[in-house]
Amino acid sequence: MKRKNSPLPEDLENEMEESGSSQDEGEEEVEKDRETEEENGKKRKRSKKTVTPVDSEDGVLRPIKLTRGELYRPPTVEELNQLKEAESLFHCSLLKMQMEELLKEVALSERRKKLVDSFVLQITDVLHSVPHSPVVELTDLSWLTDVQVPFLLVPKAVKGKFHMEPPASVTLVGSYPLGTCIKPRVTVDLAVTIPSAILHPMDAINQRYPRKRALYLAGLAQHLLSSPAVGTLRFSCLHGNRLRPLLLVTPPGKDSSSVTLRIHAIPPPDFLKPSRFHPQKNNIRKEWFTGMEEPEKETSETPTPHYNSTVLGDHLPQAHLQFLSAVRDQCPAFKDGVALLKVWLRQRELDQGTGCFSGFLASMLLAYLLSTHRVGKSMNAYQLLRNALHFLASTDLTENGITLAKDPDSKAPSVAEFQAAFQVVFVDPSGHLNMCADMTACTYKQIQHEASLSLQFWDDPTLNGFQALLMTPKPLIRTYDNIFQLSGLVNLQASCKKLKLLGELMDHSGNYVVTVLPFLLSLLQRGLGERICLLTHSLPPDPEWPVDSEPPKHKDQAPLSFGLLLTPEHAHSVLERGPPADSPQAAEFRQLWGSRSELRRFQDGAITEAVLWSGVTACQRRLVPLQIITHLLQLHADIPESCVRFIGGEVDDVIRVGREAPSTGEEESLKVVQCYDDLSRKLWQLEDLPLSVTAVQGAHPALRYTQVFPPVPLKLDYSFFGREKTSRALVPQQGKPCPVYITPIKVICHVEGSGKWPHDKQAIRHIKAAFHIRLAELLSSQHKYTCKASPTHLDVWKDGVAFRIQVAYHREPQVLRESVTAEGMLIHRDNPEARALELETQHRTHLTSTLHGLQQQYPCFGAVCRLAKRWLAAQLFSADIGQDAADILVASLFLQPAPYTPPSSPQVGLLRFLFLLSSFDWKNNPLVVNLGNKLTAADYTEIKNNFAASRDSLPIMFIATPNDSKVSMWTREAPSVQMLQRIVMVAAESLRVLEAQLMDPSQTQDVRVAFRPPLDMYDVLIHLNSKQVPLIGKAVDRPRATFYQGIKEGTVASSGGALPVIDYDPVKQYLTELRDAFGELALFFYDPYGGSVIAVLWKPKAFEPKPFKTSLINARSVKVTDAEVSTVPNIEAILEDFCIIGEGLVKKVEPRTEKWVV
């Protein structure tokens, strides 16, 4: 048998090893220019050669070996200093080196710089040759033939004249001349000074200047269109401000992606006096803006601070550049510090869009820190970044603004005046401009939150600070617990009216989205109160459009997204308790909540205003924030419910249980745990046992809230079942569908140690069986529970739930390990039997109680586990990553959330789980999960060292916990290298699909796509008869027709009744038999939660002909060629065996012979 096309599994191993290098080559080609810095390249090659020629080839770390001579040669002073610095300044030299490498990655190469310089020269030449044009009215646009004005001309009428003229000067401004420009998205700012002849001193009023500026840019664009030096021409605007359009130019040909030139048009430096743009002055007349004559003229017009700062901002780029250049020259690490800060901002999506914290602000911030001596001039980039973050975390610019102006002139506004007009204040060196004019308070709070979070984990020696700080992207959807989107932004116009925001609308020149945003934010902040600890919003992206089309309207932009970071203890309470009815705040409360507010009397006798939201189960209560948001937006801003799209509960669907109220299993799990507590109490209190019970411990996911579908109390219809002859227990009947599946919940019952226990493994087994019998007798006589004792366990039917009690003797694993050698020496040898027993009776119980504790701390832990395991099962990986391993993986998301905060909604937990699976470097790092916070930093180092020393013998997915730091017991058997590779691939893909589905409002919501496994890679599909699949109702795509499984409605008796059918799952039996019989030839994959297909994958090496051997003949057929006898798998017979073994269960065996031939 051969495979036709190159199949997955046999190459996976190679692929995994090669993936690094082959990917490299591909990228190398795409980004040739990146790696052309010759010097750099050479250095790399050299370092590779000298350090470790081996490891970069196979991508695995090996313990390093240095000769004695190398280690003990006398050190030079230089070397000593270097080593000392690395030790004291950074945690270790690793972090320092990592930062250096990162800076190398983002810095512009020499080649790229040359390219930029020549392109700038070319464009400057073209710009200088702009022809003169005749003077026309400002409203006359007929002279523009091929381009549109990059400006929303509302209102249309405006006075003034305009003509084209070559620019007074063309200069480089911004990050490129400063040297802080970094990859990717290399943008170079080019300031074109408009000649003073075009402008008029009164132009600042009523958008005349911004319109002239836009016309001038349009004129330049028209001229540039004909130039051969230009690749593409597009319009955009600076940080989403429509009054400040930009012209984007890229070089032609293959260099087009390497640089974007942004052309700003600016007025001559001394064109207008800065004092005219005081934040309390008005520069847009209401009469002009509304187009209406007002009968009685108001004495004063409303101030227009945002418009003012826009116009003023155009005057200053050159001055700012001079200022920053001076700072840069003082501080050698300034450039690198800014670059790091920019990377940090970019990973947090804070560096672009309206009201962003741009790279310019980052430079200004560092300049501020230098000028106020908060950082020293000789500090390195690492320290600059650290101090900048510390400053951001500790200073609230929304309360106390800062200024860079040393000695502002007398006309400059005071910081207090700025504070009154803007939410965030950071005044530039001139003293007239607030550089954070467009930033909302929420955005600044977000920056503060991020900065303090970063500082928290920076110093934590137990985690990879560098990775979390600078390398992990934090997209909105993965960062915040709940997201909601406002689509149909046109409705915000109505909100402006409702909120009476005409003045502000004028100030923002008609951009109603930006106008209304701060008001919505403060409204929601008030309404959500202590339910959230952070409210953020996506920054509206800068629009870009071709020069020959109209600029996009305000309503055309992407929907606004808001992120909520919940406080787990308050977020989902259904009650909003207000002030007492007679207090003065009551009116305010009523005003906020409108008709939803009502007077309520509470148990403590108080009568207060209160709002009650609906929600019975945890799953419904998770939607309380949605109810609040829609209510408030509807009430105060006239935003209809249909515009609000809440992303928070979509994926809950796949773990939905509950017949009446929709629930995701929290309530059911709680019930099971209560029931177990009762049972354990009763076990404790049993008398008449030969030895007493010392501990009762749960060893089942249902007892730590992480069972995907927790058991539900059941009442059975006896007529559906057969009866066993002696015990009258229920048994499944032939010819009927498979009865409902009842999970036995494993409980370990430790019995006191005593000299009476025998010291022999068979004898211990018999004694345990005797205990099971005795327990069964006592439980049924004292508590009337129906029991079934067997040698290995005891099943108890209680409250409609089945428990499986297993007696354990703590010395048994040790007895199993003991053996006597021929010399009479007593030795201890580990063996699988002892290991399995220890896992079952000691480690799993311990894990169960630890994770139970975690659930108490983080209410959504269980739900995240269930979602994660549902995904693993749905993708047919549940045999590879077991229940316990999956739970520990999820626990790590809560215990080590950096750079995020612990998830507070199941959905974000699932996304981070997928991200962890797909992005963790399993090959080179152990995943340390500090359960119960028992590991110290030293333990971490030890674990890492052990791991590095014996990497090859350890499982590929290595998870260390406090109890298990050396062997990773839960992932010992599985997954294999190949399977992990596949899991990583599928997780990455699922994450991508899921995030796209969740964020894109236009797509129809079907998150189940991420839960449907791709079946095309498997060789044989075994389709099952759905009537024999007991959990078919829990499948990802639930079947329309269900069948009767012997369950009755009604209250469940707490004890007595016939013993039901426990743990009878034909599919499970079938899989065991298949694996027993054909495990050497094939892998079997199945979704244990209602899957109706078993996927089979032939092992790649199974089909090679092998020489005849009596030990290697199973399921093979013999072939004789000459005197040689060889065997190959008897494929037809195996396929028939699939049917025979699964008689009655298998519907069809579908060999995918297009993939292989016999």
Added chain:
Amino acid sequence: MAASKEKHAKQSCVIPGGFTVLCLKFKSDSPTHHQLIVKEHRVRAEKSTQRPLNRTLFVLNIPPYCSQNVLKELFSRFGPVQSVELCEKPGASESTEPKLSKYFTPAEKEGFKVGYVVFKNASSVTAAASHPHDEPLIVCTEERPVRTGVQKWIHQYTHSFIPPDQLQEAVDSFMNDYDKRKEEEEERQKREAEEQAEDEEGWIKVTKGAKGAKARPHSEAANQRTLQKESKKKRRKELLNFYSWQHKNTQKQHIAELRKKFEEDKQKIALLRAQRKFRPY
């Protein structure tokens, strides 16, 4: 032996090594078949009475649905069958442990198996080994249905119930047996101890004794403990930073450690760089 079969009218399929290939079908109308590979059981060293030479047939590649009974019936066409033994791997039978009751014998894997069929007559072995290849043996027939799939699992579930009294009985009988063995063991040890004791004239009789007969076997852990104690003692006696060369050595060691760490970090970086782990986006 092979030559004699060549003359057979319907040919049996014999492959080098002396094995005969038999054809096994689940049902008479099954489209495919498994190959049972049989040979007379012949091992030089084996003395087992359970597998008498020249009456035992060694069978390979028995599919999971062929139980002992099925196999017995299948092979009774060649002559009366005395017993059938199934195991996972070929090899000597290993029943040295005390016999366990059926409730305590661990469940067997349901995979392909190896069988030893003991006939009553030696002639049956040759008959089986010369059975023609194109006459398949049929596992499941009208008169002898074999349960598989759902039928089998329901059957298994129904028979998993053990009456508590029977289970208790099995436990009791085993424990009695165990206690008896324990007593005998103690008796024996006592006797040996007595033998080694001084007699009236102060003589001690030194015997070789059976292996592992000592009253308490010395254990590995105890050995290790003694070794550790010794090395601890040694260390305690040592002087640290007493001589100037020792001091110098400590300093040297520190630098060497820093150096080593530096090199390790460098290696890590080189590796990460090779994997492009420094591109932030």
